[in-house]
Amino acid sequence: QVQLVESGGGLVQAGGSLRLSCQASGIILSLTPMAWYRQAPGDQRELVALMSSVGTTNYPDSLKGRFSISRDNAKNTLYLQMNNLKPEDTAVYYCNTQWRSVDWGQGTQVTVSS
Numbered sequence: 001q002v003q004l005v006e007s008g009g010g011l012v013q014a015g016g017s018l019r020l021s022c023q024a025s026g027i028i029l030s031l032t033p034m035a036w037y038r039q040a041p042g043d044q045r046e047l048v049a050l051m052s053s054v055g056t057t058n059y060p061d062s063l064k065g066r067f068s069i070s071r072d073n074a075k076n077t078l079y080l081q082m083n084n085l086k087p088e089d090t091a092v093y094y095c096n097t098q099w100r101s102v103d104w105g106q107g108t109q110v111t112v113s114s
Helices: none
Strands: 003-007 010-013 018-025 034-039 046-051 067-072 077-082 091-097 108-113
Touching: 003 091, 018 034, 018 091, 018 108, 034 067, 034 077, 046 067, 046 077, 077 091
Parallel strands: 010 108
Antiparallel strands: 003 018, 018 077, 034 046, 034 091, 067 077, 091 108
16 A cells, blocks of 8 residues: 655745655655645645656746755665755645546645745
């Protein structure tokens, strides 16, 4: 059974940084294109970062330079480093495969105050 557990969220002031973690079990992250998503209240869940199985990364233009996805194969853990956070980054953040093919975890709340 595949399980994804997100952590690392919290309350941060605008301009601050956070690093989110996604601990995976039942799936080998180094063999699976993975992504981070976020969902703000009233909005659809959106893609914020993508990492291919070989480590290629991709981001929406609006987030390039601020967000960085990485992976620790030994720990089977996916990360999202978020810098220069803005109030509009406030959302619940989730990890999943590129195709959203795994049951969603509980997510981790990120709140950015102005």
